Amino acid sequence: MPKTVRVVVTAMLLLCGTALSADRRMITTKEASELVYALLEPDGWTKLPGFTIVNPYTDANFPGFYIVHAEHYNPGGGSAIGHFAVERTTGEVMDWVMCGRFTSPSLTREQKVIRNRIGLTKQEYQRIKKPGPFCEVGEKEQVRKMGRPMVRTDRSSH
Numbered sequence: 001m002p003k004t005v006r007v008v009v010t011a012m013l014l015l016c017g018t019a020l021s022a023d024r025r026m027i028t029t030k031e032a033s034e035l036v037y038a039l040l041e042p043d044g045w046t047k048l049p050g051f052t053i054v055n056p057y058t059d060a061n062f063p064g065f066y067i068v069h070a071e072h073y074n075p076g077g078g079s080a081i082g083h084f085a086v087e088r089t090t091g092e093v094m095d096w097v098m099c100g101r102f103t104s105p106s107l108t109r110e111q112k113v114i115r116n117r118i119g120l121t122k123q124e125y126q127r128i129k130k131p132g133p134f135c136e137v138g139e140k141e142q143v144r145k146m147g148r149p150m151v152r153t154d155r156s157s158h
Contacts, residue, residue: 024089024119029056031114032066032086035093038110039102040070043148045081048072056086062133064088067096082146085133090125091115094132100144101132 027035033053040046050073056066066088070081083096091111093102115125135141 024124026088027066027086027091027114027118029066031091031117032056032068032088035086035091035107035110035114036068036070036082036084039084039093039104039107039146040081042104042106043146045070045072045146045149048081048149050074050079051081064130065094065133081149087130087132090120090129091118092129092132095134095142095144097134098142099132099135099139100142102144102146104145 033056036053037046045051050071052071054069054071056068058065059067062085064087065085068084068086070084071079072081073079084102085094085096086092087094091114093107094100095102131139131141
């Protein structure tokens with residue numbers, strides 16, 4: 001095969017590969033918030049007074065993740081619900097504090113919807129998934145689940 005034909009064929013193959021990967025996009029900050037909401041909603045966290053998901057942001061020290069904080073209003077202090085790292089290519093919701101990946105039926109459903117929307121196949125997911133931002137090399141991720149908020153039984157005034 002002449003050199004010019006090989007160059008043209010190689011260029012066409014590269015362009016085709018690029019076109020296929022262009023069909024898939026990273027999730028948006030809105031979708032990252034939707035994933036965290038899907039994790040928290042079934043256990044009642046989203047019904048707490050003043051519940052909010054702080055606008056997701058990126059951190060140069062943790063490329064590939066959106067950092068997402070969930071909070072609620074608590075006049076006694078301690079309004080944080082959780083700190084999450086949402087992987088921007090797969091939609092995995094990771095624990096921001098330790099090596100752990102969150103899971104729940106509602107989160108899994110939302111991840112499936114978003115992965116379909118961004119064009120991420122199961123095979124591609126298996127190929128590109130990565131550990132959370134606080135996982136050491138070789139460390140096994142813990143499976144994390146959210147629980148229900150503690151119900152305050154002490155009604156005394158201070």
